[in-house]
Amino acid sequence: MENDKNTFTITDNRTGASYTLPIVDGCIRAMDLRPIKVNPDDFGTMTYDPAFMNTASCRSAVTFIDGDKGVLWYRGYSIDQLAESCTFLEVAYLLINGELPTKDQYEEWRSHIVHHTLVHENIKSLMEGFRYDAHPMSMFVSAMAALSTFYPDSRKVRDARQRRLDIYRLIAKAPTIAAWSYRHSLGLPYVYPDNDLRYTANFMNMLWRKVEPKYVANPVLARALGILFILHADHEQNCSANTMRCVGSSETDPYVTTAAAAAALSGPLHGGANEAVLRMLNEIGSKDNVPAYVKSIKEGKGKLMGFGHRVYKNYDPRARIIKRTAEEVFDVTGKNPLLEIAIELERIALEDDYFIKRKLYPNVDFYSGIIYQAMGFSPSFFTVLFAIPRTVGWLAQWQELLEDKEQKIARPRQIYTGYSRREVVPMDQRGAEVAIPAAR
Ligand code: ACO
Numbered sequence: 001m002e003n004d005k006n007t008f009t010i011t012d013n014r015t016g017a018s019y020t021l022p023i024v025d026g027c028i029r030a031m032d033l034r035p036i037k038v039n040p041d042d043f044g045t046m047t048y049d050p051a052f053m054n055t056a057s058c059r060s061a062v063t064f065i066d067g068d069k070g071v072l073w074y075r076g077y078s079i080d081q082l083a084e085s086c087t088f089l090e091v092a093y094l095l096i097n098g099e100l101p102t103k104d105q106y107e108e109w110r111s112h113i114v115h116h117t118l119v120h121e122n123i124k125s126l127m128e129g130f131r132y133d134a135h136p137m138s139m140f141v142s143a144m145a146a147l148s149t150f151y152p153d154s155r156k157v158r159d160a161r162q163r164r165l166d167i168y169r170l171i172a173k174a175p176t177i178a179a180w181s182y183r184h185s186l187g188l189p190y191v192y193p194d195n196d197l198r199y200t201a202n203f204m205n206m207l208w209r210k211v212e213p214k215y216v217a218n219p220v221l222a223r224a225l226g227i228l229f230i231l232h233a234d235h236e237q238n239c240s241a242n243t244m245r246c247v248g249s250s251e252t253d254p255y256v257t258t259a260a261a262a263a264a265l266s267g268p269l270h271g272g273a274n275e276a277v278l279r280m281l282n283e284i285g286s287k288d289n290v291p292a293y294v295k296s297i298k299e300g301k302g303k304l305m306g307f308g309h310r311v312y313k314n315y316d317p318r319a320r321i322i323k324r325t326a327e328e329v330f331d332v333t334g335k336n337p338l339l340e341i342a343i344e345l346e347r348i349a350l351e352d353d354y355f356i357k358r359k360l361y362p363n364v365d366f367y368s369g370i371i372y373q374a375m376g377f378s379p380s381f382f383t384v385l386f387a388i389p390r391t392v393g394w395l396a397q398w399q400e401l402l403e404d405k406e407q408k409i410a411r412p413r414q415i416y417t418g419y420s421r422r423e424v425v426p427m428d429q430r431g432a433e434v435a436i437p438a439a440r
Contacts, residue, residue: 014038027056046413052237058245058404062095062396063236067311072318074234075099083321088229088389089113089199092171095234095396110199116172117193117202119143120150124190127180136181137266137383143177144170145259154253157402166254167395174391175199178384179206185380200225203388208376221375224329228368231318232386234393238310240264240271244394245401246410254398261394262387268305271390274365274382277306278373281338281345290344298354306366307349313359322367329371336374342367 008021008028021032034044049055064073072079075094082091086100093101093109101109126146130139148154151169156162180190183206191206194215200222205215235241243264248257265271284293297304309316330336346362349355372382401407 010036012036012038030055046415048415052242057237057242057410058401058407060236060397060400061098062393062400063234065236065311067309067313070312070314070317072235079231079317080321083227083230086230087198088226088233091230091233092389092392095392096167096399112168113172113199114195116169117176117195119147119173119176123147123150123177124180127177127184127190130184132184132187134181134184136178136185136381137262137272137387139181139184140178140384140387141259141262141266143181144174144262145256147173148253148255148259151253151255154255155251157248157251157253163254163399163402167399170254170258170391170395174388175203176206178388179203181384182207182377182381185378198222200229218332220328220332224325224371225375227321227325228371228385229389231321231364232368233389234396235390236311237397238270239267240390241394241397244398245407248398248401249407249410254395257398258391258394261390265387265390266383271365271383271386273305273363274369274372274386275379277342277365278338278369278379278382280305281341281370284341284345287340287344290341290348294345294348294352298352304345304349304355304360306362306369307355308358308360309363312361312363315361316363318364319362319366322364322371326367326371326374329374333374333376336370338373339370342370 004022006023008023010019010021010033011017012019015038017036019032019036021028030047033047036045037043047055062075064076065071074082074091075098077094077100082094086094089110090101090106092113093106123143123146127139127143130142147169151166153162154166176193183190191209193202194205195202197205197215197217201215201217204217204222204225209215237245240261244257244261247260248254252260268276284290294304296302326339330339346366349360355361368386369379369382372385373379377385
C-alpha cells in the first residue's frame with residue numbers, strides 16, 4: 001500500500017508515527033483512524049462531524065446530486081427529463097427497482113399499488129378521533145405509524161417478499177391517509193379511493209369529491225401534481241432519509257420507520273419550509289415591503305424561508321421546473337397574488353451580496369407552496385403533499401439499507417463534555433446548582 005498513490009499518509013505529531021490510509025471513492029474510512037493512538041490502551045482517533053457536514057454514511061445508487069452544478073438524477077436520469085416524460089408511478093418504479101418499467105411491468109406495478117389503496121376502517125376511526133384542528137402532518141405521521149398495528153408480519157424486514165408487499169401498501173395508502181387528514185381539517189366526510197383513476201387523479205378524488213357520482217380530475221392540475229410528486233420523490237441523504245435509515249437500521253417495521261421519517265420531514269428547516277414560505281409571503285404582504293423584509297433578514301431577524309440548501313450552492317434544479325409548472329397551473333386557477341411578492345423577493349435576494357456570498361438560492365419549497373395554494377390547499381397541508389411522494393424515496397433508501405451487507409445499527413460516537421465521576425450528595429445537603437427554565 002505504501003507505493004499506492006490512492007492513499008493518505010498521516011503523521012501523528014504526538015508520537016512521530018506514520019500511517020497510510022487507503023482512499024476509496026474519494027473517502028477515507030473513519031475506522032482507519034482508530035489505530036492512531038498515543039498509548040496502546042487509548043480509545044484511538046475518531047472524526048467529529050456534527051450534522052454530518054462531510055461524512056458519507058452509506059453507499060447509494062438511488063439519487064445523485066451535484067450541488068455546485070445544480071444537478072439532480074434519479075438512478076442516472078436527469079430530473080428534468082423524468083418530469084417531462086414520465087408519470088409519478090413510473091418514477092416510483094424506477095426509484096424502487098432501479099430501472100424504468102416496460103409497459104407490462106408498469107401495468108403490473110400499477111395494479112399492485114391500486115389494489116392496496118384502501119385502509120382498514122379502524123384507521124378511519126383513529127383519524128376521526130383527532131381534534132377538529134389537528135395539524136394534517138401530525139395526523140399523517142400518526143396514521144402511518146398506526147398502520148404497523150394492522151400488519152404485524154411487516155416486522156420480518158429481512159424477508160424480501162414481505163418487504164415488497166409493505167412497499168406496495170405504503171405507496172398506495174399514503175395518498176389515502178393524506179387526503180383523509182385534509183378532509184378532516186375541513187370537517188368533510190372521508191372519500192374512499194376510486195381504483196379506476198390514476199394515482200394523482202385518485203388522490204384528487206379523495207381530496208375534492210363532493211356528491212358527484214364519479215370524480216373527473218382536471219388533467220392540467222393532475223399532471224402538475226404528478227410533476228410536483230416526481231420532483232419531491234427522493235433527495236439522497238437528507239434529514240428524513242437519514243432518519244429512515246437510522247430508525248430502519250434497528251430493523252423496525254417500515255410503517256413506524258416511515259412515520260419517523262415523516263416526523264423529520266415536518267420541521268420548518270426541512271419539508272415544513274413550504275408552509276413557512278407561505279406564512280412569510282403573507283407577512284410581507286406586498287411587493288413594496290420586500291426590500292425592508294430582506295434588510296431585516298440580513299440584520300439577523302430570521303431566515304428567508306425557501307432559500308438556501310445544505311447541498312445546492314447553485315440554483316436548485318427542482319425550483320426551476322416548479323416555476324414552469326406554476327405558469328400552467330395559474331392558467332387554470334388564476335394567478336396567486338403571492339407570486340408577485342415571491343418573484344420580487346427572489347430578484348432582490350439574488351442581487352444582494354449577503355445571499356450571493358453565502359450561495360443562497362431558492363430551493364424546491366420556494367415556489368411549491370404558491371402552486372399548492374392556487375390549487376386550493378391551506379399551508380398546513382403542504383408538507384403532507386411533500387410526504388406522499390417522498391414515501392417512495394424513503395422506501396428506496398430503506399430497501400437499499402437492508403440489502404447492504406456493510407450496514408449495521410446506526411450508532412454515532414460522541415465527545416463527552418460532562419463532569420468526570422462525582423459522588424451523589426443527599427438531597428438536604430444539595431444547593432440549587434441549576435435554575436430550571438419556566439414552562440410557558
Ligand atoms: N436566509 C438567510 N440566511 C441564511 C439562510 C436563509 N434561508 N440559510 C442560510 N443562511 C445563512 C446562515 O445564517 C449562515 O450565515 P453565516 O455564515 O453568516 O452564519 C450561512 O447562510 C450558512 O447557513 P447554514 O445554516 O450553515 O446552512 P445549512 O446548510 O446548515 O442550512 C438550510 C441549510 C437548513 C436549508 C438553511 O439554508 C435554511 O434554514 N433555509 C431556510 C429553510 C428552508 O428553506 N428549508 C428547506 C430546505 S429544502 C428541503 O428540506 C426540502
